[in-house]
Amino acid sequence: MNMIIRFLVSGLAVVLTAYLLPGASLTDFWTALIVALVLSLVNIFVKPLLIVFTIPITFVTLGLFLLVINALMILLTDYFVSGFDVDGFWWALLFSLILSLFNSLFNDLFTPKDGRKR
Secondary structure (H helix, E strand, O other), rough: HHHHHHHHHHHHHHHHHHHHHEEEEEOOHHHOOOHHHHHHHHHOOOOOHHHHHHHHHHHOOOOHHHHHHHHOOOOOOHHHHOOEEEOHHHHHHHHHHHHHHHHHHHHHHHOOOOOOOO
């Protein structure tokens, strides 16, 4: 049940982020749920490979290159999901930052202070 709630909350975060940014658009909430699912899959399977291959540049940039990797994950999701459009790299970077902020905020709302999950 907790996983379903987190998935719906992630979809809501995608909707809010796309609503706030003029460089990102969604057709509807179902598309947001598909974006949340595809983004999760991309983060599980593709992102770790990119992180391993870019360890030297990530080290040199003190971890800031991870922001570039996050933006690339958004662009990859944009490629796979019709109805979700991001207008370039910089919008994808901003989208990933705001999406991370919303996901953090919503996860804090659904997790009690003592560390147990509701």
